[in-house]
Amino acid sequence: MGGRDRADPAQRECGRRRADATSAAYARRDPTPVSTPATREGASMSTIVLVHGAFADASGWNDVITRLQQDGHTVYAPANPLRGLESDAAYLRSFLETLGGPVVLVGHSYGGAVITNAATGLDHIAALVYIAAFALDEGEAVGQATGLGGEAPDLLAVTVIRPFPGAAERDGDAYLNPEVFPQVFCQDVAPELAAAMAAAQRPAALASLVQPSGPPAWRSIPSWYLVASSDRVIPPAAERAMAARAGATTVEIESSHVAMISHPDEVASLIRDAVTASEEAQVA
Template sequence: MTSNSPPTVVLVHGAFADASSWAGVIAELQGHGVPVVAPPNPLRGLASDAAYTASVVAGIDGPVVLVGHSYGGAVITVAGTAENVVGLVYIAAYALEEGESLGELQGRFPDSPLASSLRTATYPVDGGGSAVEVSVVPEAFPSVFAADVPEEVTRVLAVAQRPLAAAAFTEPAAAAAWRSKRSWALVAGADNAINPEVERFGARRAGATVVEADGASHAVAVSRPKFVADLIVEAVRAVG
């Protein structure tokens, strides 16, 4: 690792989204001169998604600040143990404990509206079998995922969403990188996809520096990119 390199920000999207959801945040970070990478998150399982993200991190020369949105927070919690990761930023995200699953963390709190707005489908896996994936019912997507985003945008996001393998909800985290790395967290105050109390609990447990985006939906990176980018820049400066 090149110690005098400025940290590179790696943005990990969550379920029911893709890397384009970071577009506004990327523009803000680039405006600050911050190196940034936004890889695809496969959304096929926590261990495999974290391994893929860790491989991206390993290909970066110098320190990395890992940023995760939603399920991406669980991914960076595991992938963040990579040696050159120097900070973690959780954006309306899950910050899991080692050995804990998404379902276990969510189960501590009342369900969000997302729980009743999912539909299932099957997809083929190696060996000729099949597995289950979940996505958000398109009609519910605007209110559940992106209530503060213009309707014409949410209509596009709803049909472009990427499903998450259902197994990801029960797969335990193999590590909790926040135990050894500095962390920051943004809580979306009007999140209908993840109960904001889940976000607050995980952030407090991780000892994160926390900011609240009052009235923000789960898609806070789309609706308030500057607010999100400002927290990431704060993290970059703190560890850089």
């Protein structure tokens, strides 16, 4: 018989009770941040939060995550919305506020711009770690920072722009052209993996490239920086300039833009250095 199926009264009542129970549980949720275990020396063990950038997702951190988890760390790699710097930073900040301290906050590429803004004013962020990332200064946009070391690559020439619902005028989703993705983004990654990364990339709204940064967290939080000397997305000279400006403890390795994928040992090692320094500072 035609027409829309209708749930019987008992089913509707069961559904209503489940919804009421969910609402009640949310209303009485404990706002206390998740605590972190103590180390043998008396300092709290750091929680590590990894933030991905544009044209990528959190799975790019997988090999780094397994190494850090083997050390006993609690590790999170939340999704970065990639909708615009202000809203992305607000989203990450809301996540960070649910965690106890200390937190070592790590950003790759555009994720560096996000952590730079999200961590400002949060007392439980113990360290910032930039992996071939944007450590922006106040008023600076991602598109400007690529030119800090001189000539900047024209990434817009190798992007595909697609509309999305609700986009502001002249905004759109930027994807790296899959045909050049391996050569531009990850030239030291196996071709099969590079092709899969190109297919699965998450786009960034163009707004994320032009919105200016707020006051940078690196002015008050100790920072570490990994420069990728073969980066074709952010010029290595720009990375060095941002690292120096932030007063970051800096290492440099021969890597493409995706050092966390092609060199997970080196990336994990730098994060461990930041963790060790922050935990030693607690008991000093």
